[in-house]
Amino acid sequence: MREIYRQIVHLIAGTLIAFSVLIFKKQLIIPLIVSIVIGICLYFLCKRYYVPIISDLLNLCKREKEDGKGAIYFAFGMLFSLILIDDIKAIFFGILVFAVGDALATIIGINGRLKISYFGKTVEGFLAFFISASLILYPFYGIYGIFVALTSALIEFVSKRIKVDDNLYLPFVVAFILSICPYKPQFFHILTFCSIL
DSSP states (O other): OHHHHHHHHHHHHHHHHHHHHHHHGGGGHHHHHHHHHHHHHHHHHHHHSOOTTHHHHHHHHSOTTSOSOHHHHHHHHHHHHHHHOOOHHHHHHHHHHHHHHHHHHHHHHTTOSOEETTTTEEHHHHHHHHHHHHHHHHHHHTHHHHHHHHHHHHHHHTHHHHTSOHHHHHHHHHHHHHHTOSOOOOHHHHHHHHHHO
16 A cells, blocks of 8 residues: 555656646756755765654655665656756656656556566556556657657566666656657647646
8 A cells, every 4th residue: 555655646746747847948957956965965864863754754655675765866867858858848758658657557566467577577567557658658759659658668667677776767768769759749739638637
């Protein structure tokens, strides 16, 4: 139950961050750098001392066998995307696909029966990521969106073998692949998508 709650927080926070990128664009770079510095300081502070509210939130949102650095890695991944990629829409979709896909893959994969032990993942979780990413990307990128959805789902599926937190690289990888797509979705398409949500 705790993991499901954690993933719901992950999904909501990631979605809000994606839309903030769409609205504020490159202006987020400086606030992100400040957030990373504050986040690192709070992380080391909370490892040594109990900080009211902040320590409780960190303990609630981290996995039992993890140290809660995922949010810092995610902020670094976003920063890399904003600095290295010019296509804001691609960055938006990269973050959104990761936030929704990763959360649903975990929520559905927890009770999955078809587990691939080598990767520590389930087929059901993989399909949840792929289908959700496809539903997000296909209306804007067509068949190329399906290709990106499959690629990102495969990367997430093998992420435990990569030994690097997927918060750091997956949103960037998705954004980069979308940024080199010859077809760029129009802004009004995204507004229509937002109105549906």
